[in-house]
Amino acid sequence: MPDFAAPVERLIDELKHLPGIGQKTAQRLAFYLLRIPAEDALGLADAIRDAKEKIRTCSVCHNITDSDPCLYCTGANRNKRTICVVEEPHNILAIEKTRMFSGMYHVLGGALSPLQGRGPDQLNIKSLIERLKGGGVEEIIVATNPTAEGEATAIYISKLLKPLGVRVTRIGVGIPVGADLEYADEVTMLKAMEGRREL
Secondary structure, eight states: OOSSOHHHHHHHHHHTTSTTOOHHHHHHHHHHHHHSOHHHHHHHHHHHHHHHHHOEEOTTTOOEESSSSOHHHHOTTSEEEEEEEESSHHHHHHHHTTSOOOEEEEEOSSOOBGGGTBOGGGTTTHHHHHHHHTSOOOEEEEOOOSSHHHHHHHHHHHHHHGGGTOEEEEOOTTSOTTOOGGGOOHHHHHHHHHTOEEO
16 A cells, blocks of 8 residues: 555655655655645746756757757857867866856767767767867867776877877866766866866
8 A cells, every 4th residue: 555645655756766866755745746836846947947847968069958959159259279179068068167268168968988878979078079170179188087988088098199199188186086077166177177278
């Protein structure tokens, strides 16, 4: 016999799919959503639906966007000679918080991870090479996470791009090894960008 009414059980089960949400947290969130005014709960549901229906991937940099190309790719004040390569779209926010980088971005969609079945063909590496063929790009900043997978990805990208005559740098000190860019504060991210080095 279920502990709760079927709609509440379904809500709890759906909330458990979110990262870091276990049974108890899912129950607390479900009962919170039941307590708040209907317009607030339905506003959340509408925001989720709206995001799923309108958000897509930028055809140039692979960032998430509601317009294609995205605001970074069409920005008049963006430096088109520098491309910062990141693993995931949310990594861009950590770099943008520094207010020091005004170049372009390229989202790989993850890092090389043979154990998880993610090789070069599963990442947005070919489109990065295509972006370089047009000329004008002078530097690629590899800002993958300082994990084993992120480092392997950085080295792989460096070996691919250096023969093309473009400068390839890696973000420097400031980000602890094993950490995720999403959790870096502005000062740490600023130091990492300033201390980038050749690969």
